[in-house]
Amino acid sequence: MPVKVIIPTPLRQYAEKKEWLEVEARTVAEALSAITAQHGDLRKHLYNDEGKLRSFVNIYVGDEDIRFLQKEQTPLKENDVISIVPSIAGGTAPSRRAGQVLRCICS
Amino acid sequence: MSLQLNKPQLDSIRQHGARDYPSECCGVLLGKADGDAKQVTEVVPLKNLRHDPGRAQELLPLDDPGRETDKNRFLIDPLDQLRVEKGARARGLDVLGYYHSHPDHPARPSHYDCEHAWPWYSYVIIAVEQGVPKDLTSWVLAEDRSAFGAETIIKES
Numbered sequence: 070m071p072v073k074v075i076i077p078t079p080l081r082q083y084a085e086k087k088e089w090l091e092v093e094a095r096t097v098a099e100a101l102s103a104i105t106a107q108h109g110d111l112r113k114h115l116y117n118d119e120g121k122l123r124s125f126v127n128i129y130v131g132d133e134d135i136r137f138l139q140k141e142q143t144p145l146k147e148n149d150v151i152s153i154v155p156s157i158a159g160g161t162a163p164s165r166r167a168g169q170v171l172r173c174i175c176s
Numbered sequence: 177m178s179l180q181l182n183k184p185q186l187d188s189i190r191q192h193g194a195r196d197y198p199s200e201c202c203g204v205l206l207g208k209a210d211g212d213a214k215q216v217t218e219v220v221p222l223k224n225l226r227h228d229p230g231r232a233q234e235l236l237p238l239d240d241p242g243r244e245t246d247k248n249r250f251l252i253d254p255l256d257q258l259r260v261e262k263g264a265r266a267r268g269l270d271v272l273g274y275y276h277s278h279p280d281h282p283a284r285p286s287h288y289d290c291e292h293a294w295p296w297y298s299y300v301i302i303a304v305e306q307g308v309p310k311d312l313t314s315w316v317l318a319e320d321r322s323a324f325g326a327e328t329i330i331k332e333s
Contacts, residue, residue, distance in 0.1 A: 075261075077261075077271070077294075078209075078270050078271050078272070078296060078297070079294040079295050079296040079297050082295075082296060082319070088265070114294075114295075124236065124237075125236070125292060125294075127235070127254040129254070129258055132255070132258065134254065134255075136234075136235075152258055152261075154254040154257050154258055154261075155257075155294045155297075156235070156236050156251070156252075156254065156292065157202070157251070157252040157257065157274050157292075157294075158236055158249070158250065158251045158252070158288075158292040159200075159249070159250055159276055159285070159286065159288055159289035159292055159293075159299070160200055160226075160244070160248045160249035160250055160276075160286065160288055160289070161200075161248045161278050161279070161281040161286050161288075162243060162244045162248035162249060162286075162288065163286075163287070163288075
């Protein structure tokens with residue numbers, strides 16, 4: 070059934086600059102699989118190396134966080150709107166993983 | 177990339193940083209992007225979800241919640257983002273980036289900021305020293321996530 074996936078601004082460059090994609094899917098997993106099949110560059114931003122959804126990625130069906138539904142197996146209805154919401158976090162406390170993740174201009 | 181803001185917008189970020197000191201404040205930048213040039217049309221303050229440690233921990237767990245608090249961490253409620261994005265889309269605006277404060281810390285991204293950043297977004301940081309807003313900078317993560325680079329801030333006259 071057709072559903073709409075809203076693409077956040079930082080990921081549009083990997084989806085031909087589209088604000089949303091329409092795909093056929095019965096579950097959230099199918100919808101995400103369909104958009105990454107169409108636009109392969111989205112994959113590394115949504116999934117980690119083990120193929121799991123990254124913890125910095127929030128997925129909503131309508132106004133509901135799929136963490137509190139059936140996660141990626143959450144069933145979809147026709148014309149459901151799925152939103153990819155990037156986690157926005159930061160702060161000054163030293164990170165335990167500092168130095169091993171990124172080459173940054175960091176304090 | 178460049179980020180254009182006017183004085184009232186810059187002042188509202190500075191004032192938010194001072195108001196919420198010694199906690200970290202956060203908010204969203206809405207506007208229009210034309211190629212590499214982003215023009216901010218609205219600055220929207222949001223709440224720091226680290227004030228609600230239970231819910232924040234459910235959404236994005238911290239390694240050490242005893243040491244990491246709203247004074248040195250921020251997290252934006254994804255439901256707030258969803259609401260703001262919907263409203264912005266309806267007005268033909270996009271989310272260009274986010275801002276947050278560094279209480280008693282320089283306006284440079286921390287490792288934790290880098291680890292949690294997304295490409296393309298502008299990350300504005302306002303340093304607040306003893307309650308007084310100081311330097312304001314903006315940063316963009318490289319597309320390959322390899323580095324965080326300073327972004328030019330254009331002050332609209």
